[in-house]
Amino acid sequence: MSENVRAKAQETLALVDEVNAMVLSDPKAADAVTPLSQADANLGEEIRSRMDEIDMTDTQSIISFGSGAQTELQEISQAMLADVRNKDVGPAGDSLRSIVSTIRGFSVSELDVRRDRSWWEKLLGRAAPFAKFTAQYEKVQLQIDRVTEDLQKHEYTLLKDIKSLDLLYEKTLDFYDELALYIAAGTEKIKGLDEADIPAKEAEIAAAAEQDQVMKAQELRDLRAARDDLERRVHDLKLTRQVTMQSLPSIRLVQENDKSLVTKINSTLVNTVPLWETQLAQAVTIQRSAEAASAVREANDLTNELLTSNAKNLRDSNKVIRQEMERGVFDIEAVKQANADLIGTINESLQIADEGKAKRAKAEEELQKMEKDLRDTLASAKSRRDGVGDTSGTSVPKA
Structure with missing residues (x-):
């Protein structure tokens, strides 16, 4: 691993600690909607402001009741989806598996310098075991460097995703609380219709002249229809709030997975990869030392062989010379x-x-x-x- 990659991994460690230290608020229960009668002054004001958005004479206002709270959440979700589509990097897990496969494919048993090349290796002109191992080590080192760079890219991407998920969680939680206000406002509005507006309209019909009763009756039917539309809208908001509450743990689960993967990547970059490189370098160094020791041993063996051979040659030649020296000019047998x-x-x-x-x-x-x-x-x-x-x-x- 290069010094630049190692330095970046150390810098990212602080960001990893930061995202791991982030604590998100828990949502209230789905049925924990505070009614207007139990709300404090500030909350009551919020509920009344949302009640004012309802115009019982405007069907569109009833249908779109509470939809404004979802606008910002949709914008954030769409931005995240666009960011996901624009990613040009593969999953980080593939890079981790790639680096593990690279290391596993690196066989230290090939370091046996005493192993002679087979006739097939000699026929194909393959390098000696140690030379082949050294070349493979350099290839593995390049692969590790390339994979570590990919892992860093994944790490930055995941950190960005985690922060985006934090923002999405906060906005979703705000939307969840906002839905509670709209549900309380809608419920209070329905209560007012049932207890005041509709009975008052019924009283108007009864007190109206006969020629006006038809119009008053139509107004009552329209009011009741609008009331039913509002009730259905409030019911939809309750369902939406329930689904929203279920999506919050999903966001957290994705965050936790991303955080775990970021932690694993950072640990791999800061601890595992340097350890692998150290072990591989030690393996090469040890085998180079063993090869040097083998060369020294062969030199010593050659020296001992030369000493033994020279001593034997000296003995043999001395014997011949002495025999020739002790012989006369003419051998008696020859004479x-x-x-x-x-x-x-x-x-x-x-x-x-x-x-x-x-x-x-x-x-x-x-x-x-x-x-x-x-x-x-x-x-x-x-x-x-x-x-x-x-x-x-x-x-x-x-x-």
Whole structure:
């Protein structure tokens, strides 16, 4: 919640206390109409002034008797209805439900930074849990700010309605009391007609000449008809007063509902919303601390892992180096193997030389034999040329 909204909520708190402290008067009972005979001087004067409005010879004055008291009340009611029609804001209850739904939709369980993203979240490229939560927190904060502004508008509207209802209640109560005066005036007028005017008119008929009795009788009938019209009008005023008395508790009930809603809205703005914001901010801060602690723990684990790994590597490399340092220039096994291979090589060379020598000797024998065979063959051919028949002597004899 912004500082401006919070300041306005504090300012409205005084107006809420003011409307809650307003005490309205209770109406008198519907049958508590003070007759003229029991009225004090001031009240009696008021009743007589209203009796003077009645003209028994004017039917319109009887029909409209008491209607003037309702004019101001109708103007106030019509102004309130026009104000209601001109309202462009929704019910305040919807805003309260909206802010509750917004908070309920804010799942703190999503703050678990240890939770790995599912393969589906990774496939869709969704943010890590804490990053997603932070973005949602900012969205919720904007929603709360918007709803609090709407609630303030509702609050001002309801305060205006409450004051208008106060005025309507006062005017309705005045109209209720005014009706009592008109009822008392009408009742007193009827009483005067029944006890004085009508009997006097009957006496006039009886005392009038025969040719005038018809006119006097018509005047009596008109007077009695006007008296009946006035009686019906007074009865209507009594019914109107009864309905008016019933409307007063209705106005109060609407006021009490509006006052309760205004109190609830103001409490939400002054207490609940800041508490929600504090709790949400704490949740984010706590999880940021947990995330930082997790990062520190991972760094410490990495440091310990590096120390352990380096120590093991140092041990292994030291072992290899020391072993190489303690070895001679030539390993005895390598020398022995080289010596054996050398002896084997010499023996193989000697063996191969002996075999070559034997082969050469055998080849020498073969060459000598071949040479001897060649000489013998040539010698045999020469002796054949010296004999009889050179032609046959030139042929090579068969072996």
